Amino acid sequence: MPNKINLFSYLISCLFVLSLGSANNAAYANEENQATEHHSKKFNAGKLILEHVSDEHGWHIVTIGQGTEHEKHIVLPLPIIIYSRTKGVQVFSSSKFVNHETHQNQSYDGYELKEQKIISEDQSEVFYDLSITKNVFALFISLLLMLWVFISVANTYKKNPGKAPKGLQSFVEPLVIFIRDEVAKPSIGPKYKIYLPILLTIFFFIFFNNLLGLIPILPGGANVTGNIAVTLVLALTVFAITLFSSKKDFWIHIINTPGVPWWLKFPIPLMPIVELLGLISKPVVLCLRLFANITAGHIIVLAFFSLIFIFGEINAGIGFGVSIVSVAFSIFMNFLELLVAFLQAYVFTLLASLYFGSALEEHHHEEAQH
Numbered sequence: 001m002p003n004k005i006n007l008f009s010y011l012i013s014c015l016f017v018l019s020l021g022s023a024n025n026a027a028y029a030n031e032e033n034q035a036t037e038h039h040s041k042k043f044n045a046g047k048l049i050l051e052h053v054s055d056e057h058g059w060h061i062v063t064i065g066q067g068t069e070h071e072k073h074i075v076l077p078l079p080i081i082i083y084s085r086t087k088g089v090q091v092f093s094s095s096k097f098v099n100h101e102t103h104q105n106q107s108y109d110g111y112e113l114k115e116q117k118i119i120s121e122d123q124s125e126v127f128y129d130l131s132i133t134k135n136v137f138a139l140f141i142s143l144l145l146m147l148w149v150f151i152s153v154a155n156t157y158k159k160n161p162g163k164a165p166k167g168l169q170s171f172v173e174p175l176v177i178f179i180r181d182e183v184a185k186p187s188i189g190p191k192y193k194i195y196l197p198i199l200l201t202i203f204f205f206i207f208f209n210n211l212l213g214l215i216p217i218l219p220g221g222a223n224v225t226g227n228i229a230v231t232l233v234l235a236l237t238v239f240a241i242t243l244f245s246s247k248k249d250f251w252i253h254i255i256n257t258p259g260v261p262w263w264l265k266f267p268i269p270l271m272p273i274v275e276l277l278g279l280i281s282k283p284v285v286l287c288l289r290l291f292a293n294i295t296a297g298h299i300i301v302l303a304f305f306s307l308i309f310i311f312g313e314i315n316a317g318i319g320f321g322v323s324i325v326s327v328a329f330s331i332f333m334n335f336l337e338l339l340v341a342f343l344q345a346y347v348f349t350l351l352a353s354l355y356f357g358s359a360l361e362e363h364h365h366e367e368a369q370h
Helices: 004-022 045-053 134-159 168-188 192-213 228-245 248-255 270-314 316-359 361-369
Strands: 058-064 072-077 079-084 088-093 111-114 117-120 127-129
Touching: 045 270, 058 134, 079 117, 134 168, 134 192, 168 192, 168 316, 192 228, 192 270, 192 316, 228 270, 228 316, 248 270, 270 316, 316 361
Parallel strands: none
Antiparallel strands: 058 072, 079 088, 079 127, 111 117
16 A cells, blocks of 8 residues: 555645645636637537547536537636746646636736647747646546545554454455455565555556546546556556566576577677567556557547437437437446456556566576575
């Protein structure tokens, strides 16, 4: 389990940053590119899907009067944090980028929001966007959820030692035992306890965010584990731990692979090159596997919903008929996504444990001989 003190400090800092940017605004009407495009505009399925799976600087809650002249998007504003050498640190709400009288996008303090990207009006200015986006805010929500779950479970164990699990314990304990006995022990060996905390953290982080991503309304709906930046950080973390844990024999197997003819190693080191490429490909596989599977699941569900509006524009009767099939398939896919949420967390954790075990494999053989 993650360290309580470190997680608590992260939580306090996150809540402090959020309070700076959004204390004065609970929600605002955001009508990006909607003032001149109303009911006459055709349904754009691609735009809908991309807006859902991509990150943004506000959290869309509900649309009022969709398809009419009075269409409004109620959005929870998130803090914009910009650092530049000339202006220093600037913190303000993302609602500042919307004119509430004309409902048009506007610039604020020399910056403008275009297609969810902050652009400086001064082209020569170098700045860093450190804003709290939808995915970052969703990470804080999952952090709060994990803190509540694991601290509650830990306190219950302290108060009732040796008793049968109940409540949240009944949900968490089987998963912890499963990762320990079926993933960590067989893959890593005797030293599995060293790596068990990070494996459990990775598993529950991915699992919780996968489940939250299936909830269509706040606090769910964010595509955290379908964001390649998040999966890349997870993969690089596993890769760094693998390299840090690697023994001498691990590198000998890469540079001078046993059982391979010498002419594949000298004068052109073909096998070492292949082994190094295989080593580098490991974090790439981890990153892309999780990113692609989670994103694909969201796209499929949204595609089924989009069929209703696409055929509805052709004929209302056809749209109604298609809606029955689309809703049925969407419900089926959502139940399937519940299974995928667990499987992707399990596969990522299993591959991470295999990488850790490969770094210690020869060391385990030496212990067995002794």
